[in-house]
Amino acid sequence: MPLYYLVFFLSGGRARFDSATSITKVHAQAILFGLIVGAGIPSIYMVILQNPISTAIWQPFPIYMAVATFLYLTIKRPGHAESGFDVIQFFYFVSLIGASLFYLVELWSRWSDLEALKALYIPSITPLVGAPTPVQVHDFLKWDLTFALLSTGIAQLWFVSDVIEIPLILLWYLIAIPLLGPGAAVIAVNMWREGQIGDHFVMVKEKEKEI
Numbered sequence: 001m002p003l004y005y006l007v008f009f010l011s012g013g014r015a016r017f018d019s020a021t022s023i024t025k026v027h028a029q030a031i032l033f034g035l036i037v038g039a040g041i042p043s044i045y046m047v048i049l050q051n052p053i054s055t056a057i058w059q060p061f062p063i064y065m066a067v068a069t070f071l072y073l074t075i076k077r078p079g080h081a082e083s084g085f086d087v088i089q090f091f092y093f094v095s096l097i098g099a100s101l102f103y104l105v106e107l108w109s110r111w112s113d114l115e116a117l118k119a120l121y122i123p124s125i126t127p128l129v130g131a132p133t134p135v136q137v138h139d140f141l142k143w144d145l146t147f148a149l150l151s152t153g154i155a156q157l158w159f160v161s162d163v164i165e166i167p168l169i170l171l172w173y174l175i176a177i178p179l180l181g182p183g184a185a186v187i188a189v190n191m192w193r194e195g196q197i198g199d200h201f202v203m204v205k206e207k208e209k210e211i
Contacts, residue, residue: 002151028084030072038065092191103181149182156189
């Protein structure tokens with residue numbers, strides 16, 4: 001994720017983002033299909049089996065997502081440009097609820113044990129030399145998640161339409177991360193930003209009709 005955002009912004013992705021057209025409903029459906037088939041199913045498979053083979057199979061899930069999305073668009077080609085913002089917003093809403101519930105369940109089950117919470121979420125600053133392999137792997141995944149969430153959260157600041165939105169987003173993170181979890185906090189910002197884009201396209205279409 002950090003590399004993706006770095007390449008996206010350095011290659012002028014923000015400029016293309018500002019001038020982008022509305023995402024079609026078929027493309028939105030293809031994205032959701034890719035997420036469910038390419039990321040959701042392998043993740044469920046990994047969590048249920050909990051063995052090295054299922055974890056190894058899960059690793060290249062972005063490739064599964066890309067292939068599933070491509071196949072969906074091959075079978076169901078985009079027709080008329082019906083907006084897919086409602087589909088994306090619904091997906092964000094479901095993801096927000098799911099991420100919040102998962103975080104709250106994990107938080108509640110360890111509420112009285114601060115050390116257990118730290119062990120679950122906070123990566124180690126020092127190398128875990130001599131620690132069991134599962135502990136080192138868990139720590140690696142915690143660092144992986146930390147960098148992914150930090151880069152995504154910081155990247156949201158590049159999508160603001162007004163400078164005043166930056167402190168508001170940071171304030172939201174400060175409040176929402178402890179209450180709802182980092183994943184839900186980032187999803188909420190995405191949902192708000194997509195809503196702004198949807199409103200923008202509605203205004204543009206209304207002006208075009210007036211002309």
